[in-house]
Amino acid sequence: MCDCIFRGLGMAQFRGSMVAIVTPMNGGVTTDAAIDWDRYAALLEFHIAEGTDAIVAVGTTGESATLDEAEHCEVIRRTVQWVAGRVPVIAGTGANSTTEAIALTQAAKEAGADACLLVTPYYNKPTQEGLYLHYKAVAESVAIPQILYNVPGRTACDMQVETVIRLAAVPNVIGIKEATGEVQRVSRLRDGCGRDFLVVSGDDATAREFMLAGGDGVISVTANVAPRQMHEMCMTALAGDSARAAALDDRLAPLHQDLFCESNPIPTKWALHAMGRAEVGIRLPLTWLTPEGQHRVRAAMTHAGIPIQI
Numbered sequence: 001m002c003d004c005i006f007r008g009l010g011m012a013q014f015r016g017s018m019v020a021i022v023t024p025m026n027g028g029v030t031t032d033a034a035i036d037w038d039r040y041a042a043l044l045e046f047h048i049a050e051g052t053d054a055i056v057a058v059g060t061t062g063e064s065a066t067l068d069e070a071e072h073c074e075v076i077r078r079t080v081q082w083v084a085g086r087v088p089v090i091a092g093t094g095a096n097s098t099t100e101a102i103a104l105t106q107a108a109k110e111a112g113a114d115a116c117l118l119v120t121p122y123y124n125k126p127t128q129e130g131l132y133l134h135y136k137a138v139a140e141s142v143a144i145p146q147i148l149y150n151v152p153g154r155t156a157c158d159m160q161v162e163t164v165i166r167l168a169a170v171p172n173v174i175g176i177k178e179a180t181g182e183v184q185r186v187s188r189l190r191d192g193c194g195r196d197f198l199v200v201s202g203d204d205a206t207a208r209e210f211m212l213a214g215g216d217g218v219i220s221v222t223a224n225v226a227p228r229q230m231h232e233m234c235m236t237a238l239a240g241d242s243a244r245a246a247a248l249d250d251r252l253a254p255l256h257q258d259l260f261c262e263s264n265p266i267p268t269k270w271a272l273h274a275m276g277r278a279e280v281g282i283r284l285p286l287t288w289l290t291p292e293g294q295h296r297v298r299a300a301m302t303h304a305g306i307p308i309q310i
Contacts, residue, residue: 013088013114014147014175014198015216016053016238017230019223020061022265022272023075025281029288033281035071037078043277044082050227053234055083056117056219059092060154061265066283072104077111090219094119094149098134105142115145117177117219122155128163139172146172151179151202161185165192177202177219178210186213204256208249211237221264222255225271226304254300261293271297276309 024040025033047055057079058064058072067075076091083089091108093116095101105116120126121134139146148167152158158180167173175198178185183206189199200217201210207218211234223230229252237245259267263286270289272278274297282288289297301308 014054014090014200017051017223017227017234018054018056018090018200018217018219019047019052019227019230020056020059020219020221021047022224022268022278023058023062023067024269024272024278025063025283026279027281029280029282029284029286031284033283035067035075036279036281039278040075040078041082043272044079046277047223047227048083048086051231052087052223052227053217053231054088054090054114055079056090057092057113059117059219060119060151061221061224061268062092063265063283063286064092064094066286069100069104073107073111076108076113080112088114090115090117090147092117092119094121096121096124098137101134101138102141105138105144105146109142109144113144115147115174116142117147117149119149119151120155120157120159122157125157128160131157131159131163132166135167135173136170139170143172145174147174147198147200148176149179149202150176153179161188161192164189168193168197174198175200175216179203181206183209183213186210186215190214204259205253208233208237208245212240212242212245221259221268222252224265224268225255225259225275225301226252226306229304251304254303255297258293258296258300261296262289267293267297270294271301271306274298274301274308274310275306 024036026036027033058075091113093104093108108116150159179202181203199215201207204222233248
């Protein structure tokens with residue numbers, strides 16, 4: 001383990017329900033739907049009021065893939081400005097180009113983000129050595145806490161536990177968002193990386209079991225729609241109350257599934273629209289939620305007790 005000045009910050013700051021927040025847009029389904037800054041500011045206030053423990057801006061759910069670099073950096077800058085230190089802000093700065101990841105991470109540092117979340121490089125399918133060198137290069141280039149993000153279902157690249165253990169010794173690397181849904185990885189990561197290495201789930205459906213197994217929280221899609229419920233479930237699981245955590249999670253379980261009935265963030269954007277918290281706005285090649293999907297998400301929201309306005 002290194003003596004990095006950031007080590008231990010993960011356990012101290014980034015714990016519980018951390019929302020992978022959407023980037024609200026208006027203008028329908030187009031190539032250039034405009035970012036709805038007023039709705040975004042209101043969503044941030046909603047999350048802070050409802051107990052969300054951290055904001056994760058411009059991740060997959062925030063349509064990082066459809067924003068240009070200037071927009072990406074502006075979302076981070078405004079998030080930090082509007083949150084104003086009330087909860088931590090984690091900026092999504094991953095890319096399949098190491099040079100681009102360094103540039104985005106530097107921009108996030110300059111904007112005042114508390115940490116960065118870097119997805120494994122996608123499409124180019126690097127080797128485990130390539131992953132190690134990629135993350136090491138970013139960490140050595142930008143002095144900000146950095147969280148690895150493993151989501152092979154999106155990237156076609158699975159970062160093995162052994163690679164994470166190597167990276168845990170790299171200055172600035174404070175933790176991992178593990179989105180494989182494999183709860184057994186928690187103990188292996190704990191054993192190899194140490195107790196002060198942040199280990200959070202990136203899979204809502206298994207997040208409760210992940211935390212009960214020793215994880216620190218979840219970076220959540222469901223929290224967009226049910227922030228208070230996700231916060232309460234996470235705090236209960238982190239306290240080790242498995243029975244009450246299960247009861248709370250039962251109400252959320254349909255959301256964990258049906259917010260992925262079509263590609264994320266399609267269902268979540270519709271759900272927020274149904275709640276009166278977002279306009280119809282999403283960028284191609286993403287589309288608006290189909291009627292069948294709307295039926296499923298509506299039922300999941302009703303099961304969770306979430307008010308619907310349309």
